Amino acid sequence: QVQLVESGGGLVQPGGSLRLSCAASxxxxxxxxxxxxxxGKQRELVAGxxxxxSTNYADSVKGRFTISRDNAENTVFLQMNSLKPEDTAVxxxxxxxxxxxxxxxxxxxxxxxxxxx
Numbered sequence: 001q002v003q004l005v006e007s008g009g010g011l012v013q014p015g016g017s018l019r020l021s022c023a024a025s026x027x028x029x030x031x032x033x034x035x036x037x038x039x040g041k042q043r044e045l046v047a048g049x050x051x052x053x054s055t056n057y058a059d060s061v062k063g064r065f066t067i068s069r070d071n072a073e074n075t076v077f078l079q080m081n082s083l084k085p086e087d088t089a090v091x092x093x094x095x096x097x098x099x100x101x102x103x104x105x106x107x108x109x110x111x112x113x114x115x116x117x
Contacts, residue, residue, distance in 0.1 A: 002026035002106045004093045009111030012083055016115070020078040022093030022108055029095040029106075032076040033067060036089035036113075046091070047078060061087075083115045 008020040024032065033048030047057045047067040055067055064083075069076040076093065093108035 002095065004095055004106055004108035006091070006093050006108040006111045009091060009113045011114045011116065013117050014083060014085060014115055016083050017079070017081045018083065018113060019080070020091055020093075020111060020113075022076045024074045024076075024093075024095050024106075027095075027097075028074060029097065031096040032069060033094055033096075034076075034078050034091055035094055036087075036091045038086075038089040041089075043092070048096075049076060080113070083113075085115050087113060088115050089113060 003025045004022055006020060006022045008018060010018060012018050030051050031048055034046040035043045036046050037043040045058055046061055047055065047065055049055045049067045049069050051071055057065060064081050066079040090110040091113050092110045094105040096103055096105055
């Protein structure tokens with residue numbers, strides 16, 4: 001059974017930093033990462049990383065967020081710096097798998113990130 005367990009969300013002032021962690025169990029995944037969903041908005045991709053270290057980021061977070069992973073621990077991290085109020089959202093860890101040639105995702109439970117003074 002696959003589980004994704006997240007930690008590290010919270011309340012931070014604008015300009016501050018947070019680090020999210022997501023530990024996967026039950027399988028090994030080539031691609032993992034983070035989506036987020038703000039109130040009244042669609043879920044959007046924040047960042048993804050493959051097991052060989054290739055990364056991709058949403059334009060809105062480039063230069064401020066860094067995704068990394070520890071393959072030995074099957075864990076992915078999201079270092080978020082220079083946080084802005086518009087980064088406020090529930091952040092969901094994902095692990096991608098392919099079924100019948102189609103990408104699918106396992107999801108974590110979500111962790112709230114609130115950026116406010």
